[in-house]
Amino acid sequence: MPELPEVEVVKRSLESSIQNLFIKRVKINEVNLRYKISHSKLTKLTGLKIKKIERRSKFLLFFFNKPIVMLVHLGMTGKFFFINQKNKKFKTSFYYNLNLEKDIKHDRVIIFFKNKQRLIYNDVRKFGFIKFLQLSNYKENFHLNNLGPEPLGGNFNQNYFKSYINNRSRFVKDILMDQRFVAGLGNIYANEILFSSKIKPTRKVKTLKDNEIKKIIFFTKKILKNSIKFGGSSIKDFSSINGKKGNFQQNFKVYGRKDQICSNSDCNSYIIKLNLSNRASFYCPKCQK
């Protein structure tokens, strides 16, 4: 579900809510996520203080006052809920107030803090995961050590892009979604970036002209930043840790718009949907070359 902007929104709200809190107890309702949760490692969080939260690509990293790192990936439906209430029944009313009562059964892990607040990891499809790494070498973990540059960073630039695609014949959309090339884009934003750049998802990267690469880089940064500003995209069930939905989906220009008229005012074509590498791809046959 969540791509870079959504994970960034979660990271920022976690920072302002659970940073510096002490963990009192951890409850595991389901160990079988994408990878089996280590019960012993998770319960060792008891007594620790959360010192820092970082985002890398679509991963969240939690740092503590001990040399361990908790690595979390939200998969398609992973969510955190922060419950800022000491009343025992508040969890139920929190879900009910947000019309999420049917989601209660997908609470997989609950972290209770000493101040009686709690953080819930909720994940319908269980494609997310929670892993524990050593602080001294966590960057060498295979999830992290093959990642490309952050799309919003300076390393994602014209020179990098050109040298990477060097004569490769892959589809441009596939490469944008390849975390080894650039880390954090997913299906929605890859579609949106290519629409704004006026490039067809099926263009082979080696045919991209300099000015087209420039446009892709420009719109990648612009669209991601804009989405973060809007609180991310909530097409089905993404929400931040207070249950608040994002609003960037209102700004989608192609994603999910099959058979609808192109959003460029001077175009009267209809948006086409096709399957590329098993993922839905949307584009305007007239505007995107």
Next chain:
DNA sequence: CGGGACTCCTGAGGGC
């Protein structure tokens, strides 16, 4: 190296 098919899992929505 690359493409394509398939996998994990659960729920929503459409057609009949």
Next chain:
DNA sequence: TGCCCTCAGGAGTCCC
């Protein structure tokens, strides 16, 4: 009400 099918913000593996 139910059944069956397809689809979903991800990403890993296996086979050719």
